[in-house]
Amino acid sequence: MVYLKNIFVVAFLGIALFFSACNNGGNNVEEQIDDSINEEEMVSDDLDKAKQVFYSLPSPIETAMLMKRAGAKYNEEFLNNIANLPNYTTTKSMALNLGVFSADLSFASMFDQSQASVKYLTATKKLAENLGILNAVEQSTVKRMEGNVNNRDSLMEIISETLMNSNSFLKENDRAEVAALILAGGWIEGLYIATKIAKSTAENKELVNRIVDQRLSLKTLNSLLEEYKTDENIKAVYEDLKKISDLYDQVEVSTSKIEMVEAKGESTTLKSKTDIQITDKVFNEICTTVDKLRNNITK
Amino acid sequence: MKNIFRTIALFSVLAILPLAGNAQCKTFAKKTCKMELLPYVHDGIYNATILSEGETVELFKTFYSGQEYRLTVCGDEKLPPIEFQVLDSDKNVLYDNKTKKFAKSWDFKLESSQMLVISIQVQTSDELSDVIAEGCVSVLVGFLNVEDSFDQN
Numbered sequence: 001m002v003y004l005k006n007i008f009v010v011a012f013l014g015i016a017l018f019f020s021a022c023n024n025g026g027n028n029v030e031e032q033i034d035d036s037i038n039e040e041e042m043v044s045d046d047l048d049k050a051k052q053v054f055y056s057l058p059s060p061i062e063t064a065m066l067m068k069r070a071g072a073k074y075n076e077e078f079l080n081n082i083a084n085l086p087n088y089t090t091t092k093s094m095a096l097n098l099g100v101f102s103a104d105l106s107f108a109s110m111f112d113q114s115q116a117s118v119k120y121l122t123a124t125k126k127l128a129e130n131l132g133i134l135n136a137v138e139q140s141t142v143k144r145m146e147g148n149v150n151n152r153d154s155l156m157e158i159i160s161e162t163l164m165n166s167n168s169f170l171k172e173n174d175r176a177e178v179a180a181l182i183l184a185g186g187w188i189e190g191l192y193i194a195t196k197i198a199k200s201t202a203e204n205k206e207l208v209n210r211i212v213d214q215r216l217s218l219k220t221l222n223s224l225l226e227e228y229k230t231d232e233n234i235k236a237v238y239e240d241l242k243k244i245s246d247l248y249d250q251v252e253v254s255t256s257k258i259e260m261v262e263a264k265g266e267s268t269t270l271k272s273k274t275d276i277q278i279t280d281k282v283f284n285e286i287c288t289t290v291d292k293l294r295n296n297i298t299k
Numbered sequence: 300m301k302n303i304f305r306t307i308a309l310f311s312v313l314a315i316l317p318l319a320g321n322a323q324c325k326t327f328a329k330k331t332c333k334m335e336l337l338p339y340v341h342d343g344i345y346n347a348t349i350l351s352e353g354e355t356v357e358l359f360k361t362f363y364s365g366q367e368y369r370l371t372v373c374g375d376e377k378l379p380p381i382e383f384q385v386l387d388s389d390k391n392v393l394y395d396n397k398t399k400k401f402a403k404s405w406d407f408k409l410e411s412s413q414m415l416v417i418s419i420q421v422q423t424s425d426e427l428s429d430v431i432a433e434g435c436v437s438v439l440v441g442f443l444n445v446e447d448s449f450d451q452n
Contacts, residue, residue, distance in 0.1 A: 052350075053357050053358075054359070055358075056344050057360075057361075062363070065366075065442070069365065153444060156444060161343070162343070163342075163343030163344065163345075167345045172325060213363060213364075220414065255411055258413070267406035268394070268405070269408055269410065270393065272410055274412070
């Protein structure tokens, strides 16, 4: 009887606490008064805790689309070899290469490479599982992809879902630094593929512009990594990326003020002009530095 | 023995409580907010958090020239309206949904790539209440899947 009573007490406490957590109403004002917190202090506290910051990087899907629209051609040699998968046994190498394979998967899908897409989705699934990310890629998703290999919209939807499952799982489980490493790996692979394609394409002005555009997202990536710089894995990646940031600092970019143009029933256009001046020397150094960094990650 | 069991059970309940809110937020972002993006393709990046009335969150993101974007900000239905502003790198306000009856989405494209800041604030409720509303707020970005190439000139 005492045993049953104890279970009842625990269950009651659990239910009470659960509902208090789920209650969107949260903070009871009377309790705040009981805590003798005066109104001014409360306002000040609210302001202090108010501003959270998110750093959102371009997803691998977006990078792949930008490259395709810039005139890139598919070349599987530029992607990481699936045979390297067993080499990734540390958290750092698994997370970075999960990002790399996500970028490769997006790239293959964007160019309608069905066999390669399924192959890279399977590699992504394996690495996500090894990192303890539950249900990032379900077996049913692989089957869905196999059944939709000729439908790019469906493939992109599947990849988008897979990315969201991974980074939401990691953030919810207080492993945001692993999510940051995955994003860093994807960003590096995207830039690596872009530089490889630009180097092998005669008319590459748009690709070069896209590579220079990455200076903007690199700033966001650096800000994201700075939040976790006490983590040794993050610190190492941050320092490697600093070399690329220093090279981007040598590119001269001027952008005019943005002018908004709204047209009824259409999306708003943010009009502005950008002038980019990059020397061959700096461009080649960016390509070489990215090449070295990426090959160090995937070896 | 029974006390040990009771203590373990109690701590287990306490341990999972913070996750309950987060899991709710993920479901909200995936099932509710993502629908607002259609027919744009979600970029796969998850940005969601629990906010109270008056709280602000900022999102830094690079948007690329030539792409067509939809930015969607959604909040739990129990929250007051959510204001979002889009600012350039000099903090000039480019868009404010308050002037559009707190529209959830904004469609736009850029002539040159820019890093923009999306500043989101949960408004404070006008109604007198002894509780401060709190709920999930999600910011998602989608882009159109288009085939045409960029102008190479």
